[in-house]
Amino acid sequence: MTVPSEVTASSGSTEDLVADHVLEFPGGYTRTTGPVIGRFLTELRDGRIVGVRTADGRTLVPPLEYDPQTGEAVTGEFTEVGPAGTVESWSWVNEPRAAHPLDRPFAWALIRLDGADTSLVHAVDAGDARAMRPGLRVRPRWKTSRSGHITDIESFVPEVTKIVSPVRMEYRVRPGRALARFLEGVARGVFLGCRCGSCHKVYVPYRLSCPQCGVAISEEVELPDTGTITTFAINNLPDPRAPQVPFVSAYILLDGSDIPMIALVGDVPAHEVRQGMRVRAVWVPEEERTASMSNIKWFAPTGEPDAEL
Numbered sequence: 001m002t003v004p005s006e007v008t009a010s011s012g013s014t015e016d017l018v019a020d021h022v023l024e025f026p027g028g029y030t031r032t033t034g035p036v037i038g039r040f041l042t043e044l045r046d047g048r049i050v051g052v053r054t055a056d057g058r059t060l061v062p063p064l065e066y067d068p069q070t071g072e073a074v075t076g077e078f079t080e081v082g083p084a085g086t087v088e089s090w091s092w093v094n095e096p097r098a099a100h101p102l103d104r105p106f107a108w109a110l111i112r113l114d115g116a117d118t119s120l121v122h123a124v125d126a127g128d129a130r131a132m133r134p135g136l137r138v139r140p141r142w143k144t145s146r147s148g149h150i151t152d153i154e155s156f157v158p159e160v161t162k163i164v165s166p167v168r169m170e171y172r173v174r175p176g177r178a179l180a181r182f183l184e185g186v187a188r189g190v191f192l193g194c195r196c197g198s199c200h201k202v203y204v205p206y207r208l209s210c211p212q213c214g215v216a217i218s219e220e221v222e223l224p225d226t227g228t229i230t231t232f233a234i235n236n237l238p239d240p241r242a243p244q245v246p247f248v249s250a251y252i253l254l255d256g257s258d259i260p261m262i263a264l265v266g267d268v269p270a271h272e273v274r275q276g277m278r279v280r281a282v283w284v285p286e287e288e289r290t291a292s293m294s295n296i297k298w299f300a301p302t303g304e305p306d307a308e309l
């Protein structure tokens with residue numbers, strides 16, 4: 001970039017000279033609107049936004065008396081547009097001035113109202129600059145008392161596209177015969193499994209048929225409450241059953257069983273949990289037990305050396 005020499009020469013002495021001016025017509029300045037702008041403002045006063053058709057069928061919003069593309073007079077045919085529209089571009093105003101429509105940070109935006117072929121400049125009360133984006137859907141927020149002025153629309157506001165709704169389900173589970181039998185065991189502090197008479201695999205929780213052989217199972221096996229962690233996951237979202245966040249849920253192979261069961265792991269920092277870790281169930285006190293898995297708070301390390309997997 002080249003700098004003219006006279007600017008360079010004078011900049012040292014004139015840079016600090018500043019004079020503030022205000023150009024204002026304090027009482028306002030009366031002008032007639034003409035039929036096209038007049039119609040637009042009258043409709044605004046009545047809570048509607050209209051555009052005007054051009055000879056080639058486009059809709060100008062705000063309406064103009066002449067088509068800026070062709071210079072031809074518009075048709076005089078008005079059509080209601082919006083009131084919702086889409087933000088095309090914007091400029092964020094961090095420090096509103098006294099004459100601005102809002103006294104908090106807002107955006108001046110180019111808004112293409114639905115049905116319009118041109119865009120209108122207006123304020124968008126988005127709360128935060130990060131809420132602004134091209135394509136943001138907005139709607140006018142009207143003043144309750146209107147006079148036929150563009151400020152009859154106080155500002156545009158984003159459409160509601162997201163709500164937080166509480167989710168709650170209440171349901172009752174009736175265990176089948178197998179689960180009922182397993183929970184009877186849990187109620188007295190033991191894990192009940194079963195052994196398949198055909199493949200000799202031991203399953204826990206207790207079940208009535210072998211998933212591999214398909215045969216009915218009749219041999220019940222009482223398993224100890226110790227086992228080995230085979231795989232685990234560290235969870236970073238809170239769970240009412242878990243001791244803290246992060247917490248660990250793991251597949252635990254109870255001693256004597258061939259199929260791991262899923263349970264929480266507690267009394268150990270999440271990052272210390274590992275595959276092969278030996279664990280024992282931590283039961284709630286006997287007087288608090290019911291026929292439910294909540295009898296087992298979690299599995300805690302036993303301190304034994306890790307098992308080979």
Ligand SMILES: [Zn+2]
Pocket residue numbers: 196197198199200201210211212213214215
């Ligand atoms: Zn089997």
